[in-house]
Amino acid sequence: MKQADLKRRNFLKLAASGVMAAPMAGLVSTVSAEDDALPHLKEDSADAQALNYRHDATQVDHADHEEGQQCGNCLLYTDPDAQEWGPCAVFPNHLVSEGGWCTAYVPRG
Template sequence: MKASRRTFLISSIGVASSLALSRQAFADAPKVAESDPTAQALGYKEDASKVDKAKFAKYAPGQDCGNCSFYQGKASDPYAPCPMFAGKQVAAKGWCSAYNKKA
């Protein structure tokens, strides 16, 4: 019984440290530049209030990355990963045409 408890504790510590390291890796990921080809294709703006509403009629005030279903951080995180921009972070206050309101 003690061996299984010890194994569980050692495994738990390993998982916790792996999660902490992966969170740090995301924090160190580069931020998406508006000049990035994918960003340009999706109309990404780091500040949603600067979206060209004539070009992106889908945009509505109040939509931003922080409340998008693709945003992989907490709404309070200033930047977080987004699967639309593999390996890069987007601004919580940003927007792109892939916006999908978080449920």
């Protein structure tokens, strides 16, 4: 399979998961970024590695990452007012860095 076909297929899979996750984002209970009830997602966790999650989007070296993309402006970041760390529909039992990024990124807008 050609590289372009693989990129297109990956894009379509991610877009489909984002479309499916978007309606669910409203169902996730919002958690204050200051709430220590949930742990911060660790970059070395299996879930984080599966989606190439990084705490600092400026340090991401991934073909799908575009400048300016970060958790804080992602549709799946379920509390856009959260500062520093906030809830994410993709990682429901953890808080993610507002300035982080993963391959499930869906632009808010």
